[in-house]
Structures are given as structure tokens and as C-alpha cells.
Amino acid sequence: MVDSIEYDLLIVGSGLAGLRAAIAAAKKSSKLKIAVISKVQVMRSHSVSAEGGTAAVLFEEEGDTIESHIYDTIKGSDFLADQDVVVRLCKEMPQEIYQLEHWGMPWSRRKDGKIGQRMFGGYSFARASYAADKVGFYEMQTLYDTCQKFENIEFFNEWFTTSIIHDGQRFLAVTAIELSSGNFMAIKGKALIIATGGAGRIYSYSTYALSSTPDGLDMAYRAGMALKDMEFVQFHPTGILPSGILITEGARGEGGYLLNNKEERFMKKYAAGKMELAPRDIVCRAMMTEMNDGRGFDHETGVRCLKLDLRHLGDSLIKEKLGAIREISIKFSGLDPSQELLDVRPVCHYMMGGIHTNIDGATELQGVWAAGEAACNSTHGANRLGANSTSECIVWGRITGELAVDYIQKTQITTPFPHHLVEAESKRIYDGIFRGNGDVNPYEIRQQLTDTLTDKAHVYRNEAGLVEGLKKIRELKNKAWKHVDDKAKEYNTNFTNVMELDSMFRVAEVVLIGAINRKESRGGHARTDYPTRDDSNFLHHTLAYYDPKEPIMKKHPVTITTYKPVERKY
Numbered sequence: 024m025v026d027s028i029e030y031d032l033l034i035v036g037s038g039l040a041g042l043r044a045a046i047a048a049a050k051k052s053s054k055l056k057i058a059v060i061s062k063v064q065v066m067r068s069h070s071v072s073a074e075g076g077t078a079a080v081l082f083e084e085e086g087d088t089i090e091s092h093i094y095d096t097i098k099g100s101d102f103l104a105d106q107d108v109v110v111r112l113c114k115e116m117p118q119e120i121y122q123l124e125h126w127g128m129p130w131s132r133r134k135d136g137k138i139g140q141r142m143f144g145g146y147s148f149a150r151a152s153y154a155a156d157k158v159g160f161y162e163m164q165t166l167y168d169t170c171q172k173f174e175n176i177e178f179f180n181e182w183f184t185t186s187i188i189h190d191g192q193r194f195l196a197v198t199a200i201e202l203s204s205g206n207f208m209a210i211k212g213k214a215l216i217i218a219t220g221g222a223g224r225i226y227s228y229s230t231y232a233l234s235s236t237p238d239g240l241d242m243a244y245r246a247g248m249a250l251k252d253m254e255f256v257q258f259h260p261t262g263i264l265p266s267g268i269l270i271t272e273g274a275r276g277e278g279g280y281l282l283n284n285k286e287e288r289f290m291k292k293y294a295a296g297k298m299e300l301a302p303r304d305i306v307c308r309a310m311m312t313e314m315n316d317g318r319g320f321d322h323e324t325g326v327r328c329l330k331l332d333l334r335h336l337g338d339s340l341i342k343e344k345l346g347a348i349r350e351i352s353i354k355f356s357g358l359d360p361s362q363e364l365l366d367v368r369p370v371c372h373y374m375m376g377g378i379h380t381n382i383d384g385a386t387e388l389q390g391v392w393a394a395g396e397a398a399c400n401s402t403h404g405a406n407r408l409g410a411n412s413t414s415e416c417i418v419w420g421r422i423t424g425e426l427a428v429d430y431i432q433k434t435q436i437t438t439p440f441p442h443h444l445v446e447a448e449s450k451r452i453y454d455g456i457f458r459g460n461g462d463v464n465p466y467e468i469r470q471q472l473t474d475t476l477t478d479k480a481h482v483y484r485n486e487a488g489l490v491e492g493l494k495k496i497r498e499l500k501n502k503a504w505k506h507v508d509d510k511a512k513e514y515n516t517n518f519t520n521v522m523e524l525d526s527m528f529r530v531a532e533v534v535l536i537g538a539i540n541r542k543e544s545r546g547g548h549a550r551t552d553y554p555t556r557d558d559s560n561f562l563h564h565t566l567a568y569y570d571p572k573e574p575i576m577k578k579h580p581v582t583i584t585t586y587k588p589v590e591r592k593y
Contacts, residue, residue, distance in 0.1 A: 024442060024446075025198075025207060025209055025442070025445045025446065025449060026206070026209070027196070027208060027210070027211055027445075028208060028209075028210055028211070029056075029210075029212070030056045030057065030058040030177075030210065030211070030212050031056045031057065031212060031213050031214070031431050032048050032055055032056070032057045032058070032213065032215075032216070032427050032428070032431060033058050033210060033212035033214070033216070034048075034057065034058065034060065034215075034216045034218060034424075035060045035061075035184045035197065035215065035216070035217055035218065035219055036060075036061060036068070036216075036218030036219040036220060036395070036397065037059050037060075037061035037063075037068045037178070038068035038069060038070035038163070038220055038395060039070040039073075039159070039162055039163060039166065039395060039413055039416035039417055039420060040070075040218035040394040040395025040396075040397075040398075040415075040416040040417075041059055041061070041216070041218035041394075041395070041420065042065075042163070042166035042169075042170055042420070043166060043394075043416065043417050043420025043421050043424065044216045044218060044394055044420040044421070044423050044424035044427070045057055045170055045173075045176050045424065046166065046170060046176075046420075046421075046424065047420065047421040047423075047424030047425050047428075048424040048425070048427060048428050049170075049173035049175055049176050050173075051425050052175075052431075052432070053173070053174075053175055054175070055175060055428060055431060056175055056177070057175055057176045057177065058177050058179055058210065058212070059170075059176060059177070059178050060179040060182050060184055060197070060199060060210065061178070061180060061181070061182065062181065062182065062183045062234060062238075063180075063234050064180045064181060065167055065180060066163060066167060067234070068163065068220070069221075069231060069234065069235050070159045070163050070220070071159050071163045072159055072230070072232065072269065073159025073160075073162070073412070073413050074156045074157065074159065074269055074271035074347060074348070075143065075151060075153060075156060075158065075271035075272045075273035075409060076140070076141060076143060076153040076158055076273060076276075076409070076410040076413075077116075077120065077151065077152050077153075077158055077410055077413040077414050077417070078092065078116065078143065078150050078151055078409075078411050078413075079092075079113075079116040079120045079150060079152055079414060080113065080116075080117055081117055081120060081137075081138060081140060081152065082137070089113050089117075091147050091148060092113040092146075092150060093106075093109050093110055093113045094586060095145055095146050095147055095408060096109045096112070096403075096408055096411060097109055097586050098145070098586075098591055099302045099403075099404075099406055099407070099408040100405055100407070100408075100546060101404060101406055101545045101546035101556065101591060102405075102558075102562070102581075102586070102588035102589075103252070103255075103401070103405040103545060103546060103562070103564070103581055104401055104402060104403060104581075105382070105400070105401035105402075105404075105581060105582035106582055106583055106584040106586060107382055107582050107584055108400050108401055108582070109402060110584075111382060111418070112411070112414060112415060112418055116417070116418055119414070119417045119418060119421070120138065120152050123165055123166075123417070124138070126165050126166070126168070126169045127165050127168060127169075128154065128161060128162060128165040129154055129161055130152055130153070130154055131153050131155055131344070138152050139152070139153055140153070141153055141273055141277060141344075142300055143272050143273070143276050143300065143409040143410045144272055144275070144297070144299075144300045144301055144302050144303055144408065144409050145297070145300070145301065145302035145303075145408040145409070145593070146300075146408065149276075150410075151273070151276065151409065151410035152410075153273060155343070155344055155346055155347065156271050156344065156346065156348050158413065159413060162413065162417075179199075179201075179210075181201070181202040181203060182199045182200065182201050182202065183199060183200045183202055183238075183519050183522070184197050184198070184238070184239070184242065185197075185198050185199060185200065185238075185242065185522065186198045186242050186245065186246070186448045186451075187215065187242050187243065187245075187388075187391070188209065188441060188444050188445060188448075189246060189247075189388055189390075189391075190438045192388075192389055193388070193389040193390045193434075193436065193438070194212070194213075194214060194215050194388055194389065194390035194391045195436065195438065195440060195441070196209045196212060196440070196445070197209070197210050197212070197242075198210075198445055198448045198449070200519075202513075202514055202515075203513060203514060204512065204513060205512030205515060207449055207453075209445045211440070213390065213430075213431045213434060213436060214390045214391070214392070214427040214430050214431050214434075215390060215391045215392070215427075216384075216391075216392045216393070216394060216423050216424065216427055217239050217242075217243055217378060217386075217391065217392070217393040217394075217397050217398070218239075218395045218397055218416075218420065219238065219239025219240070219397045220235055220239070220395060220396050220397055221235055221237075221374040221377075221396040221397070222236065222240055222374050222527075222530050223235050223373070223374060224236045224473070224527070225237065225472070225527050225530060225531045226371035226476050226477050227473040227474050227476075227477045228262065228267045228368075228370050228371060229262075229267055229370060229371040229372075229473075230259060230262055230267060230269040230370050230372045231371070231372075236524075236526060236527055237526050237527060237529075237530040238522065238523055238526045239378075239397050240377060240378060240397060240526070240530055241525075241526035241529050241530055243378045243386065243393065243397075244378075244529060244530070244533075244568075244569045245569055246388060247388065247568070247569065248378055248379060248386045248387050248388055248391070249378075249379040249387060249567060249568050249577070250376060250378060250379065250530070250533050250566070250567045251376055251377065251378070251399040251401070251564050251565065251566055251579065252375055252401070252404075252405075252537070252564050252565050253374070253376035253377075253530070253533045253534045253537050253565070253567060254376065254537030254538040254541050254548050254565060255374075255375035255376055255403075255404075255406070255545075255548050256371060256373075256374055256375070256376075256548075257303060257304070257372050257373035257375060257406065257407055257547050258303070258304075258369040258371055258372060258481070258482050258547065259272070259303060259307075259369065259370050259372035259373070260272075260275075260303060260306040260367070260369055261274065261275070261281075261365075261367040261370075262367060262368060262369065262370025262372075263351065263352065263355060263356055263365060263366065263367060264322050264324060264326070264328055264356065264366040264368065265322070265324045265356075266355045266356075267370045268351050268355055269370070269372065270331060270348055270351070270352075270365065270367060271345070271348060272300075272303075272409040272410075273344070273348075274333055274345055274348055274360075275299040275300055275331075276300065277333075277336060277340065277344055277345065278335070278336055279331055279332060279336065280299060280331070280335075281299050281306070281310070281329055281330070281331060281332075282329065282330040282331075282332050282364070283313045283319065283330075284318050284319060284320050285318060287318075289309065289313050289318070290306065290309055292309070293305060293306075293308075293309040294306075294309070294593040296592075302406055302408060302591075302593070303372075303406065303408075303409065303547075304405075304406040304546050304547045304549070305591075307369040308482060308483070308549055310329055310368065310369055310482075311481075311482045311483055313329060314327040314328070314329065314368070320366065326368065328366045328367060328368045329367060329368065330364040330366065330367070331360075331364065331365040331367045332364050333345070333348075333361065333365070334360070334361060334362065334363070334364070336361070337361065338361040341360055341361050348360065349361070352365055369481075369482050371477070373396065374396060375403045375404065375405065375407055376399050376534075376565075377393065377396060377397050377398045377399035378393040378397055378398050378399060379564075379579070380393050380398045380399065380400045381400070382400060383423070383426055384398060384400060384419045384422055384423040385426070390430060390434070392426065392427055393423070394416065394419040394420050394422070394423045395415065395416040395420065396412060396415075396416070398419065399564075400415075400419065401564060401581070402415050404546060405546025405548060406546030406547045452522060455505060456505050456506075456507065456518070456521055456522060456525060457507050457510075457518055458507075459503075459505035459506045459507070460503070461502070461503025461505065461506045462503065463502045463503055464504075465504045465505075465506070465520065465521045466520070468499050468502060468524065469527070471495075471499055472496055472499055472527060472531060473527075475492050475495045475499075475531075476492065476496075476531055476534070478492070479492030479495075479535070480492055480535060480538055483549050483550075483551050484549065484550055484551070485550060485551045485552045486539065486542075486550075486552050489535055489538050489539045490539060492535050493532065493536065493539065496528060496531050496535070497532070499528070500528045505521065505525070506521075507521055532573070532574060533567040533574050536567070536573070536576060537565045540565065540576060541561055541565065542560075542561070543555065543557035543560070543561045544556060558588050562581055562588065563578040563579060563580060563581060564578065564579040564580070564581060565578065566578070
């Protein structure tokens with residue numbers, strides 16, 4: 024029988040959402056045992072890479088309003104956001120900014136000493152609270168330090184979670200491999216919060232850490248929970264070449280320009296009112312149009328790009344407010360942004376879709392919540408505004424942490440533990456993957472999968488390309504790639520990489536089928552063969568349920584309370 028250990032609350036994922044959930048739960052009850060399980064060391068979670076800001080209305084006396092933040096977010100979402108969820112985000116976030124400050128967050132300051140805020144795309148006011156251009160790193164450090172104050176939070180660094188065990192109605196445990204020993208165990212719990220982040224590594228050219236694969240989404244999917252709105256992938260306008268590392272929207276928020284090969288600030292043709300600070304979907308489409316129409320530059324890697332001009336900001340401002348960007352540019356492109364133009368192009372940056380939850384972050388399985396980018400509570404609809412993602416992580420980290428404690432305190436689990444399901448998971452990963460055989464290199468398969476998504480489901484899509492992409496990934500999945508050459512027990516990254524690839528196939532299939540079915544253009548999903556938004560047929564969320572043959576696709580209504588959909592103009 025597989026060994027097991029037991030906690031009260033399990034939190035899988037140790038980024039902003041996971042750490043905020045742990046603090047909220049520990050504050051609410053000092054008696055509960057809380058396990059934070061992460062496949063990386065906690066401070067290696069991808070949240071540390073967030074650069075530009077965290078959105079909140081702090082200065083209503085200066086003209087900004089909560090209602091403005093609500094409307095900007097709903098309009099930015101192309102009216103697919105659930106409006107009650109957006110209201111909750113915008114109303115609860117200001118207090119979280121101050122809470123972080125009280126825990127030691129080193130926010131950048133204005134000259135009058137107040138917390139600094141910069142402009143971000145799609146906003147009517149400067150409301151992205153920032154800490155130079157390392158906001159995620161400082162927020163993570165602040166939350167991790169705060170976690171150390173609670174004796175009932177225990178960290179499981181470098182444990183790879185493989186599945187969710189339940190009795191058909193409620194959560195009972197997860198299975199996980201301790202990477203340092205190779206031991207496979209069941210970790211029993213009364214409640215689970217999934218905070219495993221986004222799935223952006225299903226694309227080749229991506230701002231995500233290499234660890235940002237969809238294993239968390241996939242284990243929820245295989246456990247019967249729906250994945251929602253997965254066709255909506257956000258591309259960020261400024262991924263630096265050749266690496267794809269993010270150049271924060273804060274660079275444009277501080278006054279940076281986008282230029283084509285005619286040295287034109289071309290955004291005046293696409294969003295004259297907002298220019299470079301239009302929402303990301305609009306800027307990305309504009310950039311792709313410029314490059315497709317021959318107004319781009321040919322990069323030495325063979326791809327087309329445009330230029331980001333920060334030279335006029337001056338060396339001192341760049342060093343003060345964009346120091347990490349300067350370092351990244353010099354280290355990865357050999358260019359000093361105060362002296363030279365940066366080569367940029369749209370890059371996969373965020374998944375609007377995720378595990379289907381309600382406004383409280385609760386999933387369809389009793390005792391399971393999801394928070395942060397892993398979740399889709401429909402805050403962002405078809406397109407996320409920059410700086411709302413870290414806000415979402417923090418707000419729903421707190422909400423889910425508190426609600427999970429309420430559930431644990433009033434729930435008695437009397438179901439006999441289903442050991443046979445743990446054994447079945449052990450068989451799936453060890454017989455099906457670890458001891459699988461074949462002569463196809465799984466790393467080559469992975470590259471072909473991510474190249475297929477990059478090629479067929481990018482900023483602009485069409486039916487022929489999406490169908491071809493789906494056919495390609497299904498062909499790749501049927502190849503005998505499920506084998507692991509490295510048979511070591513300890514730190515077998517070959518094994519974890521192939522398990523990650525297994526999850527990438529299922530989630531990539533959902534992305535492509537959702538995109539094929541949505542015959543309209545809305546937010547981050549732009550179809551050249553259906554170039555307009557179609558509210559009469561597609562003002563709904565997409566749900567995908569797991570089936571061994573192919574995903575079962577359903578529709579889910581959008582919550583519209585105050586703002587009726589109108590044409591987006593900027």
C-alpha cells in the first residue's frame with residue numbers, strides 16, 4: 024500500500040495565490056495543519072516574475088473611482104467578464120495593497136510619500152501600484168516572510184502533485200512524488216486549494232517559467248472539474264527577442280513608444296485615444312498587422328519584430344523605475360535601452376481560462392477551491408487588463424483560504440479512504456509513463472507540440488489552422504513518446520518532464536477545440552474568418568469536461584449586471 028501523510032488544508036502551488044491563501048487560513052485558525060505543496064522551491068514560483076504592477080484604486084480624491092476600475096475591466100474583457108466578480112475584485116483590492124504594505128511590501132513612492140501608481144493598458148487612471156519593475160518578486164518575498172510567522176504552515180518544496188483523490192462527491196487527498204527521494208505518496212486532507220498558475224508553456228515563445236506547465240489544470244480536469252474559457256490566451260505585446268522574456272507594460276506606462284520600420288508610432292492608426300496603452304489584445308493585433316503588412320523588422324533569428332523605444336525616458340529614469348528591464352535587455356539581447364531600440368514581438372503571457380469556479384473560487388467538487396491564474400472565476404473574460412492578475416491572486420488567495428477553513432471546521436468526512444484510486448494513479452504514472460517504451464524523443468515531441476500552438480493558435484487564428492493544429496497534436500499524442508530514459512529515483516527531471524508533457528496534450532486539445540468552436544472574434548481570440556464579435560451566438564463561457572475520447576464541450580452563462588455589451592473603442 025502507498026504511504027500517506029495527513030493535513031487539514033492542502034494548498035498546491037506556492038505563488039501569490041497559494042501564499043496568500045496559506046496566510047488567510049493560518050490567521051483564521053491556528054489549530055489547522057496547512058501544507059503548501061510546490062513542485063519548485065517556494066520562491067522559484069513564477070509569481071516572482073511579475074514586473075509591472077498590481078491594480079487597485081487608492082486615490083479617489085484625485086479623480087479615480089472603484090466604478091471606473093470596474094468598467095475598465097469589463098470593457099477590457101470584451102464584455103465576457105462576470106460583472107459581479109469584477110466588482111468584488113475592484114472593491115476588495117485597495118485594502119490588500121495596504122495589507123501588503125503593513126507586512127513590509129516596499130512599494131515605490133511618489134514625491135509626496137504616497138504609494139506610487141503607473142498607467143497600464145486599458146485603464147482610465149494610473150492605478151498599477153508598483154515596486155520599480157520587480158513587483159512580483161517583492162510581493163512574493165513579503166508573503167513568504169509573513170508565512171514564517173505561522174507555525175501551522177508547512178512547506179513541501181519540490182513535490183510534484185499528480186492527481187486529486189475524491190469519492191465522487193468530495194475531496195479526500197492528492198497524490199504526489201517527493202522529487203528528492205522519488206517516493207510516491209498520498210497526502211490526505213479535508214480541503215484543497217489549487218493555485219498552480221497558468222499553462223503558458225504549451226507555447227514555444229512564452230514569458231513563462233519552464234515549470235509553468237498545466238499539470239494543476241490537468242489534475243482538476245481528470246478529476247471531473249471543468250476547464251473554462253481556455254480558448255482565450257493572452258499575448259503580451261513586448262516579449263524581448265530572442266528569449267521571449269517579458270518587457271513589462273510599465274515600460275510603456277512610463278512613456279515608451281512602439282515603432283515600425285518607418286519609425287512611426289503606428290498605434291495611432293489602431294487606438295488613437297490610448298496609443299501604446301490600449302488593452303493588450305488590441306496592441307498585439309496591431310503589431311501583427313504591421314508585421315504582416317511588411318512594416319516590421321527582420322530579426323537575426325528569422326522572425327519578424329517591431330521596436331520598443333525607451334531612449335527618450337533617459338538613463339536615470341530607466342535605472343530608477345525599469346532597472347530589471349535594463350538588466351534583462353543587456354543580458355539577453357546585448358542592448359542598453361537608454362541607448363538602443365529593443366526588438367519585441369507578441370509573446371504568450373497569460374491564460375484567461377482555467378479551472379471553472381464560482382465567485383468564491385469554489386470548484387464543482389466539494390472541498391476544492393482554485394485561485395490565481397489556475398482558476399477561471401471569469402474576472403478577465405476574453406482579455407485581461409495588465410496588473411489585474413496579481414490583484415486577482417491576492418484577493419482570491421485570501422477568499423479561498425478563509426472559506427476552506429470554514430468548510431473544514433464544519434465538515435466531518437466518514438467515507439472509507441479509496442486506496443484503490445491511489446493505486447490506480449500509481450499504475451497510470453509508473454506503468455503508463457515511467458516504464459513506458461518507445462523510440463520517439465519526448466523532448467522533440469514537446470517542442471513540436473509547443474511550436475504547433477505557437478503557429479496555429481496565436482494572435483490571429485482561422486478554422487483551417489486550428490483544425491490542422493488539433494490534428495497535429497493528436498498525431499503527436501499517439502506516437503510512442505511515453506518513455507523515460509532516466510530510471511533514477513532521486514530528482515528524476517526526465518520523469519517529471521514527461522508527466523508535464525502528458526498534461527500539456529490534454530490542455531492543448533481543450534484550447535484548440537474551444538478556439539475552433541468559437542466562431543467569432545472577442546478579446547484575445549481573433550479569428551480572421553470570423554472577424555467580428557457575435558453576442559447573439561457567443562456571449563457565453565466555454566466549459567470543457569474530460570472524456571478519454573475527446574473533451575465534452577458545454578456553454579455557461581455570463582453574469583451581466585450593470586453594463587450591457589457595446590463596441591470597444593479606445
